[in-house]
Amino acid sequence: MSIFDEDKIDCHNHILDPLHFPYAADVAYRPAGQEIGSQVQHAAVMEAYGMRRALIVGPNSGYGEDNRCLLAALAASRGAFKGIAVVPNHTPTERLLELKGQGVVGIAFNPSLQGLAYYADAKDLMRRLADLDMLVQVQVHEDQMVELAPVLLDSGAQILIDHCGRPDPARGLGQAGFQAVLALARSGRATVKLSGLQKFSTGGWPFASALPYVDALIEAYGLDQCVWASDWPFLKASERLDVGPLLRWIEKLLPDVADRRRLFWDTPCRVLGFDPATH
Template sequence: MDFFAEPKIDGHCHILDPVRFPYAPDVLYRPQGQEIGDQNSLEQVMACYGVRHALLVGPNSGYNLDNRCMLHAIATGAGRFKGVAVVPNDVSAESLQAFKDQGVVGIAFNIALNGLPYYATDLKTLLQKLEKLDLWAQFQVEADQLLDLLPYLQGSQIRMVFDHCGRPVGAKGTEQAGFQALLAMGREGRAVVKLSGEAKFSAQGFPFDDARSYWDALIQAFGLQNCVWASDWPYLKAPFRLDYGPMLKRWENYLTAQERRQLMWDNPKRMFGF
């Protein structure tokens, strides 16, 4: 089968449609130009590359706590989409249940953007609510932030997924402390990791050859069964132009067809209930 025709699920992408869903007034960053990607654009991209489903992540950029654009896509996407919402730290269990009823499978914690203190006061309580509802806690950390997050995760049975390879500092190599802490979580079977976001941590340009040592280490520690592929489309704040096809093509020779099916189809289908 042609690589682009192989069935895939995109484990992390965003929809931004400021015409139909204006940006929130309080956001720090307002995506423009080629960063904007509405539902129709995403569906056309998916059709080109065998991507049958996608996990939409509510972006802090543009929308912050406003999940309406994402929820509309889930509701009108004919089963193509599920979502990860962005919520206030004191969100009620009833509101979380309402999100779940609309196709949300997890809640995002963007520590890389907001810092850990932004979440710390209510974090354990919120994780308990998510655990009771069987929702994922999706963490985006960078550098060594995971080290400070770990005490808040002790004793929790919450399902955890880490974005973008844990966003290590690309130039520091796989031995850096934050990345080693992530690998330890993988070996302990405590979490899932998304193999994505290379533009956010690579010390090189496309095709991000230095990211492969991180992919190798994560697959070894987590096992391929606990890894998910994701595009991170439409590449918010990318330092240079990126395109879906070339980004995806890098995986063709990195994994066998059977391994690709596990990473790009079987795993996210099982984990996120597609």
């Protein structure tokens, strides 16, 4: 069986469709050209590569806190997709419950874009997400996790870490931010996405500088706390990327089919609430 035929859940991708869902007027970045990915295009990519389920992440680019495109994709999927929404820090619980009822399983926190100060008043939101059994998804870079980790742990929420924690390869495995990401594995409440290699690797494909960090994450978290994601349609990528080579990269990293099953299917089903028996 080809890796493309194995059951997989893509745990980080975006729907960007400015034709049907125009971008918000105040966003800092407006994806265009090959960065755009409609529901139709996304469905074709999923079918081609054997993705049975997906976690659709509402992007700060294009839409910001406008989740209409995300919610439309979730509704059209009939349960095949779950979502991560972007919301204001003071979003009321009633709105969070509405989003949860529409298939949203967590809220995105993006200090790598917004800075840590932007989330200084978000502790109450994190605690309410914990009460609602919703995920706190975080994208950090460099040493931001040092300051953020105690807040995440204090919230009681389940934590989903984007893109390997985005370490700086020039600073080595011992850098404080990456060590803080590794330490969260001991909490039993954190899951890390093996994704976004292009966001922190130096030298481009095949992302050799990212490999030591991926290896360290797998060792610290185990495959029961790791998931895989493509990051399609590759916003702000500095070079041409495609899903197929990324899957082949994982195939070389994890040659055992049973290991890939845990990464691609078993763990994301448990973490995201998909029915593992549903095809």
